[in-house]
Amino acid sequence: MLIKRKRGWELRESEATPEAMFHDRRRILQAMGLGALTAAASPARVALAAAPADPSAGLYPARRNERYTLDRPVTDEKLATTYNNFYEYGSQKTIAEDAQELPIRPWTIAIDGMVEKPMTLGIDDLLKRATLEERLYRHRCVEAWSMAVPWSGFALKALVDMAQPLASAKYLRMETFENPKVAPGQKQFWYPWPYVEGLTMAEATNELAFLVTGMYGKPVPRQDGAPLRLALPWKYGFKSIKSIVKFSFTDKRPVSFWEKLQSSEYGFWANVNPDVPHPRWSQATERVLGVDGRRPTLLYNGYGDYVASLYQGLAGEHLFM
Ligand SMILES: Nc1nc2c(c(=O)[nH]1)N[C@H]1C(S)=C(S)[C@@H](COP(=O)(O)O)O[C@H]1N2
Numbered sequence: 001m002l003i004k005r006k007r008g009w010e011l012r013e014s015e016a017t018p019e020a021m022f023h024d025r026r027r028i029l030q031a032m033g034l035g036a037l038t039a040a041a042s043p044a045r046v047a048l049a050a051a052p053a054d055p056s057a058g059l060y061p062a063r064r065n066e067r068y069t070l071d072r073p074v075t076d077e078k079l080a081t082t083y084n085n086f087y088e089y090g091s092q093k094t095i096a097e098d099a100q101e102l103p104i105r106p107w108t109i110a111i112d113g114m115v116e117k118p119m120t121l122g123i124d125d126l127l128k129r130a131t132l133e134e135r136l137y138r139h140r141c142v143e144a145w146s147m148a149v150p151w152s153g154f155a156l157k158a159l160v161d162m163a164q165p166l167a168s169a170k171y172l173r174m175e176t177f178e179n180p181k182v183a184p185g186q187k188q189f190w191y192p193w194p195y196v197e198g199l200t201m202a203e204a205t206n207e208l209a210f211l212v213t214g215m216y217g218k219p220v221p222r223q224d225g226a227p228l229r230l231a232l233p234w235k236y237g238f239k240s241i242k243s244i245v246k247f248s249f250t251d252k253r254p255v256s257f258w259e260k261l262q263s264s265e266y267g268f269w270a271n272v273n274p275d276v277p278h279p280r281w282s283q284a285t286e287r288v289l290g291v292d293g294r295r296p297t298l299l300y301n302g303y304g305d306y307v308a309s310l311y312q313g314l315a316g317e318h319l320f321m
């Protein structure tokens with residue numbers, strides 16, 4: 001589709017940055033060294049912004065679960081925490097400082113819909129019930145950049161078990177906070193706030209689906225989706241919804257934020273697949289943040305052993321976008 005005048009959501013990274021300019025900028029930053037890169041990309045202010053301390057800090061670092069291994073180095077922490085997608089704070093990558101405005105206590109989470117045990121609970125109550133662990137996961141954005149992150153948290157399945165869904169529940173729908181006073185991006189009325197994502201029950205209870213509360217051995221920072229976000233390493237990053245306030249069990253397939261905006265480009269399944277290009281760019285390779293050159297993208301982002309069986313017999317579906 002040829003779009004004459006691009007609107008915000010159409011300016012995803014691969015188009016927003018002309019290739020030539022992108023490569024020049026990268027060359028300069030590389031010549032300056034990685035420290036300079038993070039300094040240039042994100043002023044030192046980011047780390048220093050005076051947001052209240054996170055009361056869960058004592059829970060970290062969590063013990064690493066060695067079952068989940070990487071084929072590449074962990075991304076530099078500064079880079080991973082200053083290069084973000086969080087449209088609640090704008091469509092640019094440098095939202096880390098602005099996101100410090102997000103109040104993360106009190107933070108109430110609702111669990112409702114087709115469940116035996118509807119409930120609302122505070123994030124610290126949820127943390128008390130959980131056993132935290134650390135997992136190293138790849139993280140692949142639909143924009144064709146990637147990183148490798150040590151997340152801390154617990155399996156989404158533990159929350160599903162706590163809620164006790166009815167047999168009629170087919171999907172889990174998740175929702176981000178909505179408060180334009182602390183998230184100026186939500187004043188942009190053309191986006192369908194709040195951010196919503198969804199999974200089938202089989203996906204939500206797959207062992208890889210991980211509720212994130214920490215990152216790099218600390219509480220997850222606001223810009224990365226504090227105090228509770230998802231990590232679904234076999235799907236494009238937009239499925240990994242940030243700053244969740246609600247989990248609803250339902251028999252209707254949820255329509256996500258991105259699907260509402262542009263269903264021709266962002267579908268329900270969104271499994272990483274190098275053979276299915278995005279309508280406007282290839283997904284065959286990825287730009288690994290902090291690393292020179294591109295590397296091939298793997299089917300299911302390399303997690304096929306865990307998840308391929310979930311997608312048997314779904315040939316008619318728009319599976320991978
Ligand atoms: N609420 C909310 N969740 C979100 C997004 C967002 O804009 N808002 N962006 C998504 C996208 S496109 C990606 S790639 C990841 C980015 O996570 P990171 O900034 O921690 O790397 O968050 C996802 N979750």
Ligand SMILES: [Mo]
Pocket residue numbers: 085140141142143236237238
């Ligand atoms: Mo993304």
